[in-house]
Amino acid sequence: xxxxxxxxxxxxxRTALAGLLDGLPPRQAAQAVDRLIANYRGxxxxxxxxxxxxxxxxxxxxxxxxxxxxxVRSALEAFRDRxxxxxxxxxxxxxxxxxxxxxxxxxxxxxxxxxxTVLDWAAPALALGAELAGEASEPALxxxxxxxxxxxxxxxxxxxxxxxTVSYVLKELTDAGRAAVVSEAARTARAVVIVEPGTPxxxxxxxxxxxxxxxxxxxxxxxxxxxxxxxxxxxxxxxHFSARVSRSSLHRQVKGGSLAYEDxxxxxxxxxxxxxxxxxxxxxxxxxPQIRKGQVLLELCTPExxxxxxxxxxxxxxxxxxxxxxxxxxxxxxxxx
Numbered sequence: 001x002x003x004x005x006x007x008x009x010x011x012x013x014r015t016a017l018a019g020l021l022d023g024l025p026p027r028q029a030a031q032a033v034d035r036l037i038a039n040y041r042g043x044x045x046x047x048x049x050x051x052x053x054x055x056x057x058x059x060x061x062x063x064x065x066x067x068x069x070x071x072v073r074s075a076l077e078a079f080r081d082r083x084x085x086x087x088x089x090x091x092x093x094x095x096x097x098x099x100x101x102x103x104x105x106x107x108x109x110x111x112x113x114x115x116x117t118v119l120d121w122a123a124p125a126l127a128l129g130a131e132l133a134g135e136a137s138e139p140a141l142x143x144x145x146x147x148x149x150x151x152x153x154x155x156x157x158x159x160x161x162x163x164x165t166v167s168y169v170l171k172e173l174t175d176a177g178r179a180a181v182v183s184e185a186a187r188t189a190r191a192v193v194i195v196e197p198g199t200p201x202x203x204x205x206x207x208x209x210x211x212x213x214x215x216x217x218x219x220x221x222x223x224x225x226x227x228x229x230x231x232x233x234x235x236x237x238x239x240h241f242s243a244r245v246s247r248s249s250l251h252r253q254v255k256g257g258s259l260a261y262e263d264x265x266x267x268x269x270x271x272x273x274x275x276x277x278x279x280x281x282x283x284x285x286x287x288x289p290q291i292r293k294g295q296v297l298l299e300l301c302t303p304e305x306x307x308x309x310x311x312x313x314x315x316x317x318x319x320x321x322x323x324x325x326x327x328x329x330x331x332x333x334x335x336x337x
Contacts (some may be wrong), residue, residue: 009107009138010069013100014246016132018063020058032059056180057128061098069098069107070243071266072195074169074329076108078222079193079270081335082281086191086272088162093118093168094181095151097131099144101195105165106138114305116144117158122149152177153171157188164189170196170205182209191272198240198265206239211271219272224301225281231306239286239301240267281331288328296323300332 026173032055080086087109093101096118105116120126126146133141138196149155152173157164164185170178196202207230211219220227223241232239242263280303287299295313302308310332312323322334 008110009103009114009136009141010066010073013065013069013103013132016218017062020062020128020132028055029059029062030057033063033165054124054128057098057122057124060124061128061132065098065100065103067245067262067264068168068195069104069163069242070245071264071268072101072104072165072193073107074241074243075193075195075222075266075268075270078103078331079191080108081331082221083191083272083276086162087112088114088191089099089166090115090158090161090263091117091163092157092161092189094155094157094164094166094185095172096120096165096167097122097125097129099133099141099146101132101165101167102129102141102144103136105163106136106141110138112140114140116140117151118144118146119151119155119157120146121148121151125281151181153180155181155184157184159188160190161188162190164192165195166209167195168197170209171194171202177248178208182212183216186213186218189273191221191270193268193270195266195268196244198238198267200238203238203240203267204268206267210271213269213271218273219276219280220269220271221276221280222270223268223281223284223286225283225331226303227280228303238267240265240268242288283332285326285328285330285332289323289326291324296320296326298323298326298332 091105091114093099093116096102097120099118102118108135118126118129125150130146133144136142151169153176166181166185170181182235192213194206196205200300214220214227223239230239242265245262247260247262283300283302285298286301290297295311298310298312300308300310312320314320319333326332
């Protein structure tokens, strides 16, 4: 997603995560990540956290937090671009674990004061998250509350919360648990941002959550340029986006690659309570633009025509220049364009 980058929080997070693995043998860290990834591919009951102790949490946080941070930050930037007047004074990160989404909120609204609460069932994750945030330069991160609780039926979010984030959580829940989490967020929040892996099943969980938010009176702000039904025919494709992530040495050990980066695929929905006509983008680029000689092919999701393709050529002048600079996930035409 082509957005202005606010590097301070991201750089601080990467530095803090690198320090976590000091003294932990690289092989042990890599083995812990392998085991945890395997466990997370199955069903994770909320009363038996997979992250059992600090070494588990440290290894998994060092491996996964950068990708979660970049995906959530991208979703939040798209939301913020559409509603620049919205500045959350309160934020609840549901199932936030070590707090990647909380760091992303700090990046999206850098320098703004905010009351933040991270809710999770895994005490070791919360403890490590508090430790990491305690060294941040952002006051909102340092002052965040880290509270243990069941994420699912029985979840309680404080009334009147401005922003609720739910990132990479819904897959871990039962159908009833997912419904309960999204319904509670919709009951209490002014705005809700939900992020899941950019897989076909992750997209389906986002669509389910999107439908529930719309039924509760929310309007979709991003990525969709409308709050009507998704135009993708079920089973034929899925809507997802990509965020670039700097790869740590642990990433390279676990994945065996040598590149300095990887691309995190994610699906998301960002919605706000009530009717906000100016909130949605005119259209959204839903595939990587194809740059050909003298033309750019854009796959778009539009309010009126659903999924369409637009060809922008040199004869379109400034629009052609903007199309060559456009990225997967951007709105189209660009704001001010």
